[in-house]
Amino acid sequence: MSSASRNSSIDLIRTAALIGICVVNLPYLALSDSDPINISTTYDHTAAFLIEFLFQGKFFLLFSLIFGWGIEIQARSAERAGVPLSRRYFRRMLGLAVLGCLHATLVFTGDILLLYSVLGVLIWPLRTLSARGLVKVALLMVLIEIISIGLIVYLLSSTEDMAPVYSLGGAFSEATLARLKEWPNAFAFMFLYQGPLAFGAMLLGLAAAKSNFFTHRSAGQHKLGRALPWLLPLALAINCFSALVAYETNLMGLIGLLSIAIGAPMLSAVYLYLLLRCGQWFRLPNVLIEAGRNSLSAYVTQGILAGLIFSSYGLNLFDVFGNAALLPIAIALALLAMILTGLIAQHWGRGPLEAVLRRITYGAQKIR
Numbered sequence: 001m002s003s004a005s006r007n008s009s010i011d012l013i014r015t016a017a018l019i020g021i022c023v024v025n026l027p028y029l030a031l032s033d034s035d036p037i038n039i040s041t042t043y044d045h046t047a048a049f050l051i052e053f054l055f056q057g058k059f060f061l062l063f064s065l066i067f068g069w070g071i072e073i074q075a076r077s078a079e080r081a082g083v084p085l086s087r088r089y090f091r092r093m094l095g096l097a098v099l100g101c102l103h104a105t106l107v108f109t110g111d112i113l114l115l116y117s118v119l120g121v122l123i124w125p126l127r128t129l130s131a132r133g134l135v136k137v138a139l140l141m142v143l144i145e146i147i148s149i150g151l152i153v154y155l156l157s158s159t160e161d162m163a164p165v166y167s168l169g170g171a172f173s174e175a176t177l178a179r180l181k182e183w184p185n186a187f188a189f190m191f192l193y194q195g196p197l198a199f200g201a202m203l204l205g206l207a208a209a210k211s212n213f214f215t216h217r218s219a220g221q222h223k224l225g226r227a228l229p230w231l232l233p234l235a236l237a238i239n240c241f242s243a244l245v246a247y248e249t250n251l252m253g254l255i256g257l258l259s260i261a262i263g264a265p266m267l268s269a270v271y272l273y274l275l276l277r278c279g280q281w282f283r284l285p286n287v288l289i290e291a292g293r294n295s296l297s298a299y300v301t302q303g304i305l306a307g308l309i310f311s312s313y314g315l316n317l318f319d320v321f322g323n324a325a326l327l328p329i330a331i332a333l334a335l336l337a338m339i340l341t342g343l344i345a346q347h348w349g350r351g352p353l354e355a356v357l358r359r360i361t362y363g364a365q366k367i368r
Contacts, residue, residue, distance in 0.1 A: 141197060148193065300353060
């Protein structure tokens with residue numbers, strides 16, 4: 001893949017995913033209660049609906065897709081270097097797990113790094129499948145997601161302890177202790193609720209790398225474009241329905257919850273195609289390209305900045321803004337995190353957490 005192709009596709013998708021993830025995460029970090037049922041103002045209620053409709057779970061899947069793509073890139077790098085992939089790969093997954101534990105404890109309970117580490121280990125036996133085989137297993141994950149959501153509903157029907165509760169209220173020590181207490185339930189919830197679809201997206205990303213999907217005018221992109229006329233309205237309809245009934249406790253609420261397993265991947269596919277087309281029209285600024293290539297640091301920086309803004313050990317703006325105000329704040333915060341990461345990467349060659357993960361991955365061996 002040429003540098004230009006990479007800049008206009010992979011890095012643009014990462015950038016969009018980082019912004020979308022921040023939009024979803026920030027209400028959990030800035031509000032004690034982001035449930036639309038308990039929101040009184042029309043603007044905040046509308047913003048909460050839009051986040052559920054257009055953002056929740058969609059950009060996380062794009063991020064997972066690129067993670068899966070990266071597995072094949074790592075395999076090719078190991079092959080060029082003439083070294084076994086397994087040692088590098090599992091050291092990298094271990095490094096992600098360690099960073100995820102630290103991130104969940106010190107920054108944000110809704111950490112995805114440990115989840116990616118676990119899913120990265122689970123995908124290892126499937127890495128040698130053909131692109132077609134990987135797609136078939138990925139489609140199976142939709143059924144697994146429906147079963148998993150059903151399990152969550154069953155577990156929550158008897159207890160609400162499993163539902164994640166994130167916040168940055170209190171002093172740093174208090175927030176850290178709260179995160180430690182919440183983390184087991186939060187991780188279990190994320191593994192069941194987001195794990196199957198994220199795993200499916202990783203499989204599709206691996207298949208995309210093997211089939212050269214991101215190459216300009218590839219057959220895969222052409223097929224996705226031909227599907228857009230029916231994919232777009234269907235995806236919007238399903239996700240609009242699930243957002244409208246997201247917090248209802250009746251049968252319609254259950255159907256809406258289960259429909260996420262179908263609607264979220266469909267809308268993510270639409271976003272993917274639109275981003276691919278946008279990547280042909282313009283090039284990202286170099287600072288955002290560097291941030292995309294150092295997305296680990298950019299992702300963690302989002303939570304750190306949120307802590308400095310909303311926590312009592314920062315500017316103490318927790319529970320000050322509603323969902324409507326948090327929407328543009330989240331976009332600005334994500335861009336700020338990426339700009340800071342990009343500037344550091346331009347100066348030092350890579351982001352700080354990428355340097356740590358790289359050291360864990362390669363150890364003292366010469367890196368090629």
